[in-house]
Amino acid sequence: MIFPISDIRLAKQMAIKKSSSGWLVDSQPNGRGGKRFRKTFKTQAEAKAHEAWLKSQVSQDADWAPKKKDLRKLSALIGLWFDYHGTGLSSGVDTKQRLLSMANAIGDPIASNFNASMFAEYRTRRLEAGLSANSMNREHAYLRSVFNELARLGYWNAENPLGKLRQFKVQQTELSYLTYEQIEKLLLELKTAQNPHVFLVTRVCLSTGARWSEAEELRSTQVRDGQIQFAKTKSGKVRSVPISDELQSDLEAHYKAHGDGARIFGYAYSAFREGVGRTGIELPDGQLTHCLRHSFASHFMMNGGNILVLQRILGHASLTMTMRYAHLAPEHLQEAKHLNPLASLKAA
Template sequence: MPMSSPLLITASRDLLALKDEWLKNLEVERRLSDKTSESYERDLRQFFHFMTDYLATPPKISDMKNVRPSDLRAFLASRRRDGAGARTLGRGLSGVRSFLRFLEKRGLANASGARAVRTPKQPKSLPKPLAASDALRVTNQDLQMVDEPWIAARNTAVMVLLYGCGLRISEALGLKTNQIGTKTDILLINGKGGKERVVPLLPIANEAIEHYINLCPHQLADGLLFRGARGGKLHAAIIQRDMKRLRSALDLPDTATPHALRHSFATHLLAGGGDLRTIQELLGHASLSTTQIYTAVDTDRLLDIYQKAHPRA
């Protein structure tokens, strides 16, 4: 990841050098994605800007030595006034804490003040999966809202991978042709943070991919599997746009997005008796707590069924 120019961050050069070292350390130890690293870098840059105003001078290493809880609370209050939500504030505090711990290990700071600040309460946001019948309609090639048969086949193959394998859209669109062998029944996915996982490839997914390959007018050998209309890289925005047309035609809610198919994969597996550990592995979640959110979704579904069906409800 390219490091920010010192001109873009108000801080001393030695502090900027430590910031770059911290980011490299995070990428190696925690295998953060480029997007996450960029978010952390941006959060720390905002903290440096805040400290410049707070101290009336660009912060130096010595200014990090004893950052107080009141300093961090003032930083969070400033970000909140600028419109930052609870998730953004929580991530920003996490980034600053991580940087101070990094400095503490080198004897350059005391991170106890950061540890004493409570993380802003996060809003509860449950995944919104599609009903099984709607997920099957979305993955039906005959219902795709595009004119070109090969593009309809392409969109179907992508949707089947999202719902049938629980892939992130970036993972599906990043697949290479050589990852799809002849009638292979597994996929090796390189997920977030470079973490690899193996997911089963259902026969119907194999059939959808094979049908797309047979119709695709572009040369696919040893390149990306899914292509745009002119043969270049297929971008997620194209699939999201086509999904928007499809959900309008099928009278589905706005929450019916490509990512909702991944949620549907997990929720329907859980409802069918799948265990959380297996679903965690299939989704590529680093923590089981991330996967456990689907238990709340399934509980809501069961309560809804109970209230509609039980004579005493």
């Protein structure tokens, strides 16, 4: 009699043996590599009945069948992430492209085989190519969030392969801000620039702590009642910042003279970069226009501003980000001058 191959394999994984304590059923219903079941019975009949029951479970109950291997590739998971989560993010399209580039550079492995060592190897190559540790931490966070979001949505049931991989500890760089003299010099230079927008965009950033893109893309409807309402922000939350009557009047006049549709300004980033170059002001890499936001926050604190108010103005989700400016407050840690042991000795 010829048995089907599947039945032969099943028979190999099921056996009844006579032992000193009775009849032993030794079985692996899910096949080799699956969970093994062993149970001893007093009689051979009971053992055979149990063996038959195990066979029926394999053929009738899907929970007993071997789990199918997940053959989706990393790029496929990124596609799922984008379809069900990334489309709702303001930077979703850009983030998707970054993620796909990462997946391609890693070799686009089967997602179930992807692990921390693969990413660590990729990260090492990127660092050797000149990428900063801070940039690698961002890439790590992007890819880790893909698995976290898919797990929340029910499209990923295994552990996050990057969940236990630690990011690099990055030394905080000094936040560069402009002095009063530098601000005056810069504004004087930009006021005579050929670009009609750069001077006023810069004033908006210095007056409100806005990011350059937030100020540059202002619409007329966002300026009213003595304040600017920033809508398309990095955090996705709307925030309003009061402005002077003079700045509001200048914005309204500029819109009448140079407005394009609902937009108050045209693009002026290049004009700002060229203006900074003409002044000879040196700024750290990556802080060209962001120095205006740092300058607002720094002078706000040096002039006695409240750190919690600053957090709301800047739109930081966490106070930790805003605390970078706390050391500029006039009263910051001033107790150190009076409460140290040498001061106490002199007072004695």
